[in-house]
Amino acid sequence: MDSQQFREFGKAAIDLVADYIDNIREWEVLPSVEPGYLLDMQPENAPEEPGDWKDIIKDFNQTVMPGVTHWQSPRFHAFYPTGSSYASIVGNILADGLGVMGFSWLSSPACTELEVVTMNWLGKLLGLPEEFLNCSPGRGGGIIQGSASEATLVGLLVAKEKTVRKLMKNNPSLDEGGIKAKLIAYTSDQCNSSVEKSGLLGSMKMRLLKADADGRLRGETLKKAFDEDLAQGLIPCYVIANLGTTGTCAFDPLYELGPICNEYDVWLHVDAAYAGAAFICPEYRHLMRGVEFADSFDFNPHKWLLVNFDCSAMWVKDGLDLIKAFDVQRIYLDDIKTDTKIPDYRHWQIPLGRRFRALKLWTVMKIYGAERLRTHIREQIDLAQYFAKLVRSDARFVVEPEPSMGLVCFRLKSGDKITKTLLENLTNKKKVFMVAGSYRGRYIIRFVVCSRVTKKEDIEFSWNNIKEEADLICTPEVHEKPKIPALQHIETINICEKSK
Amino acid sequence: MDSQQFREFGKAAIDLVADYIDNIREWEVLPSVEPGYLLDMQPENAPEEPGDWKDIIKDFNQTVMPGVTHWQSPRFHAFYPTGSSYASIVGNILADGLGVMGFSWLSSPACTELEVVTMNWLGKLLGLPEEFLNCSPGRGGGIIQGSASEATLVGLLVAKEKTVRKLMKNNPSLDEGGIKAKLIAYTSDQCNSSVEKSGLLGSMKMRLLKADADGRLRGETLKKAFDEDLAQGLIPCYVIANLGTTGTCAFDPLYELGPICNEYDVWLHVDAAYAGAAFICPEYRHLMRGVEFADSFDFNPHKWLLVNFDCSAMWVKDGLDLIKAFDVQRIYLDDIKTDTKIPDYRHWQIPLGRRFRALKLWTVMKIYGAERLRTHIREQIDLAQYFAKLVRSDARFVVEPEPSMGLVCFRLKSGDKITKTLLENLTNKKKVFMVAGSYRGRYIIRFVVCSRVTKKEDIEFSWNNIKEEADLICTPEVHEKPKIPALQHIETINICEKSK
Structure with a gap:
C-alpha cells in the first residue's frame, strides 16, 4: 500500500467513523449474533494475496x-x-504515524516530555496536591499506564519492594522470602475485580475488608485489620482505597484511611478509575479529601474523560520508589542518566515498550479546553440525575443508593427475581444495555450515562424501554388473551406491588 | 468538535502522516533538543478554552x-x-472509532472473535504446532497481549500458580508461601531486560544462566542448574527460551531445552519477540525446532511484522491454565460461561480492559497478504546481508557474530574504545542511529534494518556515514594541520590497524 492509497483508505476510515457516530442511534446497542458467528464468516487462513482497501471496508461492514x-x-x-x-x-493517528517508542528520553524526547507536560496539566486540573506533580520541587510525577489494573499492580509491587527494603535495612539478618510471605494488602469488598487480581498477580495476600452499609471502607475497619494482622506477625504493606467503586460508585473516606496508613507506614494507593475525572470540577473534590495522605493516585482518562483506551493517569509522590523497584539495566539501553524530572519511564511501569499515548491526552485537552471538559462531566451527571428522577416518578421502582456521578442504581420494589428478569429481558431485546450489581444484599440494575453524545431524549428512550418492559413483566401471566383488548389494563394485577 | 470538523482534522492528520513517511529522509534521525526542551515550549497549564484543530496541527509541527x-x-x-x-x-482508526472493550464475549463479540480468527491465521502462517491454535481440538489458543514483557510475566504467573497447585494437590499439608519462596525461573544471560524484570515483578528468583560462546542457552547448562537447585530443595518452575536475543539475535536451541523442561515438568515459555516474525518464511523455521515442547510462545507483530505497537502475539497449549490463575469473578461481569474456544480474554491477561487490537492485525494481513509479508521479511534480511558485505569490504572492520535476521553486529578491529568513540560520534552527528551491544566480551555496534521503507541506497547512506566517521577517528591526532591538504591521505596512519 503506497502513501496515495493510504490517503484514500485513511480518509475513508475517517468518514466511516464520523458516519458511525452520526448514525449511532440506528444500531441496536447489543448485536444479534451467536458465539462463533465471525469464525464462520471469516476464512480459515490468512489471504495469500494482497487485498484492496475497498474490499476490506466492505468486509469490515x-x-x-x-x-x-x-x-x-x-x-x-x-x-x-x-x-x-x-x-x-x-x-492516536499522529502517534501511530510517528510510530516511536518512549522507554527512555533519547528514544524519543517528545514522547517523554509531552507526557510530563500533559500529566502536569491534568494533575493541576484535578487539584492534586503539588507533591504528586513533576513540576513540583520534589520527586513526584505522573505517568500514563495502560490501565487501572496495571497501576494497582505497579503500586503493589513498589510497596512490596519498599517494605522489604525498609525491614531488611533495619534488620539485615531477615530473610527476604520470609518477609514477602507475611505481607498483606487491604481493600474493600466493593473493589473492582482488577484490584483483587493485583494481589493474585503480585503474590500478596489481599484482604477484602467489609465496607459499611454505604459501600465505604472505614478507618476503624482498616485499623482493626492492621492490628489483627500485626498481632499474628503479619506485615501490613499496601492499601487500595476506591474512589468510585464499580458496583455503586461509593467513595472510601481517604481522610480516615490516610492517617492510619501513614501511622502504620503502609503504602496508600487510590484507585479512582472512573470517578476521578469528576475532580476536574471543584465541587466534587471534597470526595477525595485526604488525598494528601496517599502515596499513589490513579484514574482513567480513558473512561470518563474522552480519551481512547488506553490512558490510565497515575501519579506518585516519589518516583524514586518506582525506579528502585523496576530498574533492570542493559547495555543497549544505557543512554541517559535516570532522574525523576525527565523520567526514563520504562522504570515507572511493567513493560519496556511504550508508545506515544500522551498525544491523545494532549489533543483532547487542547481541543476541548478545561472548561468544556468540566461541562462534559457536569452534563453527564445532570443526565444521570434526570434518569433518577424518571425512575422515581414510577412507584414500582426504587433508586438506591443515592445516584453517584453518572451512575444510577435501581430495582423493582417487588423483588430481586423480577428485577433480574427485567434486566434479562431488556438485554435480550438489545435496545438498552445495563448490567447488574448488588447493594445491601439486594439485586440492583446499574444504569450509567456512558456515551459522550447522550442527550435528554436518549435518557427518555432508555427509560421508556425499561418502563415498558416493567409493564410487561409486572403483569400476571395471562394464559388466555382477554377477548376485549380494552379490558386488559383493568384486569392487570401489578404483581410488583403485591409480592412486596 | 463536531463530526464535520473531525472529518477535516482527521483527514489533515492522514495527510500529515503520509507526508511524513514520504519525506522521512529529510529528517535527521535523532532530534537536536536538550532535555526539558518541550517543557519550556508548552504552557504550564492546560488551556481553558477549546482550541482550533489547525492550531493544534501547527503546535504539533x-x-x-x-x-x-x-x-x-x-x-x-x-x-x-x-x-x-x-x-x-x-x-487502529477503526478500533478507536468503535471504542469498544473486549474483556468478555458479550462486551463485544467481534472484538473477541476477530482476535481468535487472526491469531489462528497468524499461528498457521508461523507454522506453529496445531496444539497452540484455537482451531485445534484441544484447549490451546492465541491472545494479543500488550508486550512481550507482559507475555513473559503472564507465563511466569501461570507457571507459578500451576506448580503450587500441583505440589499442594500431591501434598495438601504444604505451605503455599513456602512453596512460592522456593520457585526458580531460568533464562540466559542474553535475555532482554524485560525477561529479567518479569522475575522482579512476579516475585520469582530468576537465574540468568551463562550462554555459550554463540549466545545460546544450552541444554546441559539448564539441566545442571535444575539439578543444583533441586539438590538444595528449590523448585524449578519456569524457563524462558530466547529466539533472537536482543544483543546479537541468537537462538536458544529449543530441541535441547524443551525435552529437559518436559522431563522436569517445568513450564517452557518462548520469547521470540523480534525474530518470531521470520517464521512466516519456512526457510527460518528450523530456528524454532523443538517448539512443540513449549507451553507458551510469544512474538511481537508490533516489531517486525508491520503492526503498530501494541500487538504481542501469545499462544498457549492450554488456556485453562491461564483461567485458573487469573479468574476473579464479579457480578457485573457475570455474563457468559468461560470456555477456551471463544475465550473471555480477561482471564488470559493482566488487565481487565482490552481494546480491539485484532483489527490492526487483520488489516495488515488483509492488505499485505501472506506473500507480501514474507517478501518484507526476506527483503529486510537481504538488506542486512548487503550491509554486512559493505562492512566486510573495509579491512578496518569485523562483522561478528554472523549476521542474524535484520541485525548486523560489527566493530573496529582496533579496539573497544575506538568502536565506542565511533558510535558516540555518529550518535552526536544524528544522521544514523545505532546502539551498542557486547559479544564475547567485546564492545560491538548493533546495526538493525528497522524501517519498512528501507532501500539499498539507505543502507549505503548509513554505511557511508559510518565509514566516513571511521576515516576521521582512525586518523592519528594531528596537532598541526598539514599544510598541503592533498598530502593528508598519504600521511595518515591507520591507528585502527596498528593498535590491534
Missing part, C-alpha cells in the same frame, strides 16, 4: 460490524464508559 | 516534531524495529 457491542451508543449504560472522542482518535 | 526520534526512518538502526504500516494505522 459485513462481518465485523454485525458483532459489535456499541459502547459509544447513548443506549449503552453498562459497566462504566470507555472514553472516545474525535480529538483522541486524531491524537 | 512546531513543538512535538523537533523532539521526535524517527523510528520509522531508514537511518534508524537502533534496538529493534517498532512496527508501523499504513494498513495498521487504518485498523
Whole structure:
C-alpha cells in the first residue's frame, strides 16, 4: 500500500467513523449474533494475496460490524464508559504515524516530555496536591499506564519492594522470602475485580475488608485489620482505597484511611478509575479529601474523560520508589542518566515498550479546553440525575443508593427475581444495555450515562424501554388473551406491588 | 468538535502522516533538543478554552516534531524495529472509532472473535504446532497481549500458580508461601531486560544462566542448574527460551531445552519477540525446532511484522491454565460461561480492559497478504546481508557474530574504545542511529534494518556515514594541520590497524 492509497483508505476510515457516530442511534446497542458467528464468516487462513482497501471496508461492514457491542451508543449504560472522542482518535493517528517508542528520553524526547507536560496539566486540573506533580520541587510525577489494573499492580509491587527494603535495612539478618510471605494488602469488598487480581498477580495476600452499609471502607475497619494482622506477625504493606467503586460508585473516606496508613507506614494507593475525572470540577473534590495522605493516585482518562483506551493517569509522590523497584539495566539501553524530572519511564511501569499515548491526552485537552471538559462531566451527571428522577416518578421502582456521578442504581420494589428478569429481558431485546450489581444484599440494575453524545431524549428512550418492559413483566401471566383488548389494563394485577 | 470538523482534522492528520513517511529522509534521525526542551515550549497549564484543530496541527509541527526520534526512518538502526504500516494505522482508526472493550464475549463479540480468527491465521502462517491454535481440538489458543514483557510475566504467573497447585494437590499439608519462596525461573544471560524484570515483578528468583560462546542457552547448562537447585530443595518452575536475543539475535536451541523442561515438568515459555516474525518464511523455521515442547510462545507483530505497537502475539497449549490463575469473578461481569474456544480474554491477561487490537492485525494481513509479508521479511534480511558485505569490504572492520535476521553486529578491529568513540560520534552527528551491544566480551555496534521503507541506497547512506566517521577517528591526532591538504591521505596512519 503506497502513501496515495493510504490517503484514500485513511480518509475513508475517517468518514466511516464520523458516519458511525452520526448514525449511532440506528444500531441496536447489543448485536444479534451467536458465539462463533465471525469464525464462520471469516476464512480459515490468512489471504495469500494482497487485498484492496475497498474490499476490506466492505468486509469490515459485513462481518465485523454485525458483532459489535456499541459502547459509544447513548443506549449503552453498562459497566462504566470507555472514553472516545474525535480529538483522541486524531491524537492516536499522529502517534501511530510517528510510530516511536518512549522507554527512555533519547528514544524519543517528545514522547517523554509531552507526557510530563500533559500529566502536569491534568494533575493541576484535578487539584492534586503539588507533591504528586513533576513540576513540583520534589520527586513526584505522573505517568500514563495502560490501565487501572496495571497501576494497582505497579503500586503493589513498589510497596512490596519498599517494605522489604525498609525491614531488611533495619534488620539485615531477615530473610527476604520470609518477609514477602507475611505481607498483606487491604481493600474493600466493593473493589473492582482488577484490584483483587493485583494481589493474585503480585503474590500478596489481599484482604477484602467489609465496607459499611454505604459501600465505604472505614478507618476503624482498616485499623482493626492492621492490628489483627500485626498481632499474628503479619506485615501490613499496601492499601487500595476506591474512589468510585464499580458496583455503586461509593467513595472510601481517604481522610480516615490516610492517617492510619501513614501511622502504620503502609503504602496508600487510590484507585479512582472512573470517578476521578469528576475532580476536574471543584465541587466534587471534597470526595477525595485526604488525598494528601496517599502515596499513589490513579484514574482513567480513558473512561470518563474522552480519551481512547488506553490512558490510565497515575501519579506518585516519589518516583524514586518506582525506579528502585523496576530498574533492570542493559547495555543497549544505557543512554541517559535516570532522574525523576525527565523520567526514563520504562522504570515507572511493567513493560519496556511504550508508545506515544500522551498525544491523545494532549489533543483532547487542547481541543476541548478545561472548561468544556468540566461541562462534559457536569452534563453527564445532570443526565444521570434526570434518569433518577424518571425512575422515581414510577412507584414500582426504587433508586438506591443515592445516584453517584453518572451512575444510577435501581430495582423493582417487588423483588430481586423480577428485577433480574427485567434486566434479562431488556438485554435480550438489545435496545438498552445495563448490567447488574448488588447493594445491601439486594439485586440492583446499574444504569450509567456512558456515551459522550447522550442527550435528554436518549435518557427518555432508555427509560421508556425499561418502563415498558416493567409493564410487561409486572403483569400476571395471562394464559388466555382477554377477548376485549380494552379490558386488559383493568384486569392487570401489578404483581410488583403485591409480592412486596 | 463536531463530526464535520473531525472529518477535516482527521483527514489533515492522514495527510500529515503520509507526508511524513514520504519525506522521512529529510529528517535527521535523532532530534537536536536538550532535555526539558518541550517543557519550556508548552504552557504550564492546560488551556481553558477549546482550541482550533489547525492550531493544534501547527503546535504539533512546531513543538512535538523537533523532539521526535524517527523510528520509522531508514537511518534508524537502533534496538529493534517498532512496527508501523499504513494498513495498521487504518485498523487502529477503526478500533478507536468503535471504542469498544473486549474483556468478555458479550462486551463485544467481534472484538473477541476477530482476535481468535487472526491469531489462528497468524499461528498457521508461523507454522506453529496445531496444539497452540484455537482451531485445534484441544484447549490451546492465541491472545494479543500488550508486550512481550507482559507475555513473559503472564507465563511466569501461570507457571507459578500451576506448580503450587500441583505440589499442594500431591501434598495438601504444604505451605503455599513456602512453596512460592522456593520457585526458580531460568533464562540466559542474553535475555532482554524485560525477561529479567518479569522475575522482579512476579516475585520469582530468576537465574540468568551463562550462554555459550554463540549466545545460546544450552541444554546441559539448564539441566545442571535444575539439578543444583533441586539438590538444595528449590523448585524449578519456569524457563524462558530466547529466539533472537536482543544483543546479537541468537537462538536458544529449543530441541535441547524443551525435552529437559518436559522431563522436569517445568513450564517452557518462548520469547521470540523480534525474530518470531521470520517464521512466516519456512526457510527460518528450523530456528524454532523443538517448539512443540513449549507451553507458551510469544512474538511481537508490533516489531517486525508491520503492526503498530501494541500487538504481542501469545499462544498457549492450554488456556485453562491461564483461567485458573487469573479468574476473579464479579457480578457485573457475570455474563457468559468461560470456555477456551471463544475465550473471555480477561482471564488470559493482566488487565481487565482490552481494546480491539485484532483489527490492526487483520488489516495488515488483509492488505499485505501472506506473500507480501514474507517478501518484507526476506527483503529486510537481504538488506542486512548487503550491509554486512559493505562492512566486510573495509579491512578496518569485523562483522561478528554472523549476521542474524535484520541485525548486523560489527566493530573496529582496533579496539573497544575506538568502536565506542565511533558510535558516540555518529550518535552526536544524528544522521544514523545505532546502539551498542557486547559479544564475547567485546564492545560491538548493533546495526538493525528497522524501517519498512528501507532501500539499498539507505543502507549505503548509513554505511557511508559510518565509514566516513571511521576515516576521521582512525586518523592519528594531528596537532598541526598539514599544510598541503592533498598530502593528508598519504600521511595518515591507520591507528585502527596498528593498535590491534
